[in-house]
Amino acid sequence: MKNLIYIIAILLTVGMFQSCSDDDFPVPPASTVPEFAFVIDNDEFAPATVTFTNNSIVPGNVGTATYYWNFGDGESTSEENPTYLYTESGAYTVNLVVTTSESLEINEITKTVVIKDPNATGVPIYFTDGAQVYQGLINTQAPIFTTVNGVVAQSSYGMVIDNVNSKLYISDYGADKIYRSNLDGSNFEEFRTGVDQPNGMTIDYEENQIYWDTSSGIQRGNIDDTDVNQVEDFVTGQSNDPDGLSIDLVNRKLYWVNYNGGVWVKNLDGTGESELIPVIEGGSMLVIGDRIFYDEYVASGDVRLKSADLDGTNISTIAVNIGRVVYGIGYDANENKIYWGDRSTDVMMRANLDGSSPEAWFTHSADTRGIVIGELE
Known part of the structure; x- marks a missing residue:
């Protein structure tokens, strides 16, 4: 008898919900979606x-x-x-x-x-939001960026311009690849495959080598070698994850910053590897003249852009309160300004090399990473 009463109660409950659903709570019509x-x-x-x-x-x-x-x-x-x-x-x-x-x-x-303006001139600047690459010009006009057609990536954080051969290199952290294309995106190709989570890149024009980071070191490859598997280990055993790197072409040294700590240097002949600034956590490195520029993670929402002499001394602060780790510092030699992206606000900033006259230069709908700047057209 209890089972019968229980079954009847269930049926009555279902009927009530069906009745309420049909009579009292009609499903609203689908909305219009503009596109x-x-x-x-x-x-x-x-x-x-x-x-x-x-x-x-x-x-x-x-x-x-x-x-x-x-x-x-x-x-x-x-x-x-x-x-x-x-x-x-x-x-x-x-x-x-x-x-x-x-x-x-x-x-x-x-x-x-x-x-686009067919007569526009200026300094070419590129950045990536991870999936696409964008190109614009630095001149007296407000910045206008357009997509570089033909370049596709899964999760890109870094780029470098080969100003000698007019090529653009794009690292793809998500695909474990490095791509290469002309500056307009044509002839897009795989340069190296099977590399381990590459981010930052830098070029040694004297030896015709390109360097990139991995999760535990730094590798390099010959620019003229078309073998996608041709790699050479240059730095190994860096368990704290190298990210940004840059070459001092005058003194023949490679500088890099680790995501989990430390600014390092090594001679390009393979000697003299040492840690210049301990503890620093960052994602970008750039040599400008006799100074290195890098970002330092201090706390959540407080990443700082800093510079130091080439020996790691005389440290100064360029910018503070950047929302997330910076990937890609660009330098415009024509105006002597430094560019970086705040990935929390999707704003590309710029300032003088000493940090003065900072300004929000461009706002994108997503990340501004991998910033690289070419030569005056």
Whole structure:
């Protein structure tokens, strides 16, 4: 009898929930989702025509959809799939608003369309957000970055420019690879495979060698050797994880900083390996003249950019309160400024070499890592 009562109670409970679900809590209709894609002709140089494809999702029960486009230069349209001619270069904020007649929704999406200046000159600058590489120019205009087409990575933290051969090298920590391409992204290829979690890289032009870090040391490879397996161990037994590295070409020395502690140096002939500054935890290293520049993790939310003489003495602080470990310090020799990325705010900063005149130079939608700067065009 108890079992029968229990079964009846269960059936009544299920029926009540079904009744409430059907009558009192109707499932709301699906919402409208605005979305669009675009293609830019003329290799994205002004004047350029942009073809917009409206990919918005509009459920059948929301009524008629109306589309309103704002092209970011004061012009607009209500066409569903418009084309638009941009005659001037610039970064344009394009906004699509979708309204519906029955559900009375107003939803919108915004994307940036970058039209490049065919006559623009300046110092080329690159960075990666891990998956894509971006290129811009340092000049008197506001920074405009565009994607370097053809370069794809899983999780990139570091890059280096070969200014002699006009090549870009990209390390891929996630794929255990180093890639190489032309500066425009063409001829993208695997340079080395099976390397162990590479991040930082630096080039020795005298010996035609490129150096990169691993999880426990530093390796190098000949730039002209196309064998993806050609590697040579240069530093071993570094259990505290080398990351950023840079070469002093004048004195023929390699400097690096470890993620888990210490700034180190070693002669490029393989002698004289020593720790210059103990304890320091960081991700980037750059030699500029007679100083080294590196980041130091002090506490969560407090990473500091510092510099020191080549022997590790005379340490000074360039910047404080950087949110996360820095990956990639760039140097613009033309303006004598240093660049770095704050991966907590997605802001690329710059300042004079002594830390004066700091400014937020560029904001991205994701990380700004692997910053490298080329020569004046």
